[in-house]
Amino acid sequence: MVSVLEASSATGSSVQISRVSHAYRSGGVPVEVIDDVTFGVDPGEFVALLGPSGCGKSTLLRLVAGLEAPDEGKLGADMVRVTGPDPSRLLVFQDPTLFPWRTVRQNVALGLEARGVPGDHGAAVDAALALVGLESFAEALPHQLSGGMAQRAALARVLINQPRLLLLDEPFGKLDALTRMTLQGELLKLWQTGRFTTLLVTHDVEEALLLAQRVIVFGRRPARIEFETEVDLPYPRHRDTPRFITLRREILAALGHEQDL
Amino acid sequence: MTAITQATPLPAQPFAVRGSALSGWPIWRGGLIAGLLWIGAAAFGRALPGITALPRTGLLSAIELTVGLVIAALALAPWHRPARLTHTARWLAALPIGLVIWQYATNKTGILPLPFFPAPEQVLEVYTDDWAKLLDSVVGSLVLLVPGYVLGAGFGFALGVAIGWSRAVHYWAHPILRFVGPLPATAWLPIAFFCFPSTRSASTFLIALASGFPVAVLTSSGVSGVARAYYDIARNLGADPHFLVRKVAIPAALPSVFVGLFMGLGASFAVLIVAEMMGVKAGLGFYLQWAQGWAAYANIYAALIVMAILFSGLIGLLFVVRDHVLAWQKGIVRW
Numbered sequence: 001m002v003s004v005l006e007a008s009s010a011t012g013s014s015v016q017i018s019r020v021s022h023a024y025r026s027g028g029v030p031v032e033v034i035d036d037v038t039f040g041v042d043p044g045e046f047v048a049l050l051g052p053s054g055c056g057k058s059t060l061l062r063l064v065a066g067l068e069a070p071d072e073g074k075l076g077a078d079m080v081r082v083t084g085p086d087p088s089r090l091l092v093f094q095d096p097t098l099f100p101w102r103t104v105r106q107n108v109a110l111g112l113e114a115r116g117v118p119g120d121h122g123a124a125v126d127a128a129l130a131l132v133g134l135e136s137f138a139e140a141l142p143h144q145l146s147g148g149m150a151q152r153a154a155l156a157r158v159l160i161n162q163p164r165l166l167l168l169d170e171p172f173g174k175l176d177a178l179t180r181m182t183l184q185g186e187l188l189k190l191w192q193t194g195r196f197t198t199l200l201v202t203h204d205v206e207e208a209l210l211l212a213q214r215v216i217v218f219g220r221r222p223a224r225i226e227f228e229t230e231v232d233l234p235y236p237r238h239r240d241t242p243r244f245i246t247l248r249r250e251i252l253a254a255l256g257h258e259q260d261l
Numbered sequence: 262m263t264a265i266t267q268a269t270p271l272p273a274q275p276f277a278v279r280g281s282a283l284s285g286w287p288i289w290r291g292g293l294i295a296g297l298l299w300i301g302a303a304a305f306g307r308a309l310p311g312i313t314a315l316p317r318t319g320l321l322s323a324i325e326l327t328v329g330l331v332i333a334a335l336a337l338a339p340w341h342r343p344a345r346l347t348h349t350a351r352w353l354a355a356l357p358i359g360l361v362i363w364q365y366a367t368n369k370t371g372i373l374p375l376p377f378f379p380a381p382e383q384v385l386e387v388y389t390d391d392w393a394k395l396l397d398s399v400v401g402s403l404v405l406l407v408p409g410y411v412l413g414a415g416f417g418f419a420l421g422v423a424i425g426w427s428r429a430v431h432y433w434a435h436p437i438l439r440f441v442g443p444l445p446a447t448a449w450l451p452i453a454f455f456c457f458p459s460t461r462s463a464s465t466f467l468i469a470l471a472s473g474f475p476v477a478v479l480t481s482s483g484v485s486g487v488a489r490a491y492y493d494i495a496r497n498l499g500a501d502p503h504f505l506v507r508k509v510a511i512p513a514a515l516p517s518v519f520v521g522l523f524m525g526l527g528a529s530f531a532v533l534i535v536a537e538m539m540g541v542k543a544g545l546g547f548y549l550q551w552a553q554g555w556a557a558y559a560n561i562y563a564a565l566i567v568m569a570i571l572f573s574g575l576i577g578l579l580f581v582v583r584d585h586v587l588a589w590q591k592g593i594v595r596w
Contacts, residue, residue, distance in 0.1 A: 062493075065497055067493055067496065067497065085496045085497045085499070086499070087497070087498055087499040089497075090497055090498070091493070091494075091497050093490060093494075095490065097488070097490045097491060097494055099491065099494075099509070099512070099513075100589055100590070101512045101513070101515070101587075101589045102512075102589075110494075110495065110498055111498035111499060113504075113508070114495055114498050114499050114500035114501075114504050114508070115498070115499040115500075141589050143589075157494075157498075161498065161499075
């Protein structure tokens with residue numbers, strides 16, 4: 001079942017983010033979205049980046065993925081500077097963004113095809129689909145999938161490439177509550193078997209606390225680290241344990257929401 | 262209690278209908294009426310004398326009678342009739358009424374004067390007596406249209422992809438396309454006829470120009486409208502620019518490309534007919550021109566009907582190709 005992941009001898013990569021600042025040019029006017037952010041991630045670690053919507057967390061992920069270069073500061077993976085996109089660091093967006101003209105199978109094979117990996121990728125695709133429980137939908141078209149199924153396919157499209165760093169940009173943000181819970185559990189299992197490093201951007205405090213080993217809290221735009229905490233709870237976690245509730249209170253306070261408790 | 266009573270399955274209705282052989286098989290009433298109208302039209306054509314005796318009156322009536330009998334037979338037949346057939350009943354009934362009105366207003370009474378309004382018998386006579394020349398004209402038009410359209414669509418597509426993809430090409434080509442593109446291709450006729458060695462090559466160029474412009478515009482807008490997320494995903498997975506064009510930009514732009522191909526096809530018909538009327542000595546446009554010279558209006562109507570069948574058939578063909586290529590799309594427009 002997990003052959004795709006276990007076959008990778010590589011472990012998760014470490015991440016170095018040092019004094020990174022970045023601005024968008026909106027109609028010629030620079031809008032600062034990231035302000036002097038520094039933190040590191042250990043190999044195989046699961047870190048959640050938590051903050052209000054539109055605070056610049058997603059931009060930070062794009063920078064780590066190498067889709068954009070930062071205005072200031074340095075980004076590295078395994079102590080090597082990030083200069084462009086690389087299939088060892090893969091992004092999953094809030095929208096599954098499957099290519100609508102390709103079947104699920106063809107979507108999942110996209111990375112292998114793009115890099116010119118020889119051979120038909122049938123077995124690898126089947127294994128990746130099995131990983132996310134989508135075996136029987138290999139020949140379906142994206143518009144025939146539900147939101148949860150499409151996001152599973154998007155995960156399979158990434159996992160087939162055996163990434164060492166998984167960058168998740170609010171991946172469950174558009175799913176209904178039940179589907180979200182199921183997929184959160186499955187992501188946790190994939191991470192536990194897959195040994196890849198995971199950076200999860202979310203604005204859901206509970207999601208961060210259920211999944212991550214460490215939570216980094218960002219303030220409003222421009223994104224700046226406000227608070228950071230280790231989540232010293234064993235998996236699987238439960239929302240109603242006293243420690244969970246304490247951590248949630250601390251994080252909400254850091255976000256300026258004490259009154260909402 | 263009531264809910265349970267309501268839930269009891271009703272006796273199977275279809276079996277009851279199919280099983281009652283004694284009450285006869287179901288009749289397609291609309292079809293029967295249409296069939297009788299066709300037979301009536303045949304009788305009308307035969308019975309009422311015309312101003313002049315037209316040689317094909319008998320043939321027209323015979324055709325109407327045959328059509329009427331076939332429809333009536335279908336209406337009475339004990340087989341299952343597909344919905345696509347039964348849906349046409351009103352059209353099948355309207356056609357013979359239209360033919361009778363046409364016949365009545367032309368040769369039977371002379372309300373509509375000759376030579377401009379020939380009777381249906383006279384149009385039919387064109388098909389029986391001049392079919393070889395019409396067929397030649399269809400072939401002539403296709404021989405001119407197809408290479409021009411394929412050339413124009415090909416160039417337009419390539420140019421559109423280049424404009425949509427490359428900033429440099431966009432910078433130089435887009436203003437030219439915007440400035441020159443709206444000129445109707447036929448406006449180039451005087452220049453094309455002296456620039457090219459033959460009227461045929463000039464016409465091919467004009468047809469290519471007419472079809473290429475909308476294809477280029479819609480392809481480029483399709484390519485530049487592709488969501489950035491698609492490129493991000495592919496780049497992230499290790500795609501090079503070549504892959505991004507071939508496997509992301511072009512497939513994502515195809516719905517827009519087909520709109521351009523459709524508009525280009527329509528534009529190419531207009532240029533084809535004008536080119537044939539102005540210089541090329543073949544094709545349906547030339548046939549129209551020639552028939553007008555002889556005031557042979559029956560030939561003109563006959564050629565127009567052939568042209569309508571040909572052009573709508575070509576558009577239908579394009580839509581078949583599109584439905585096949587864009588099968589992944591939901592709810593696409595039908596032709």
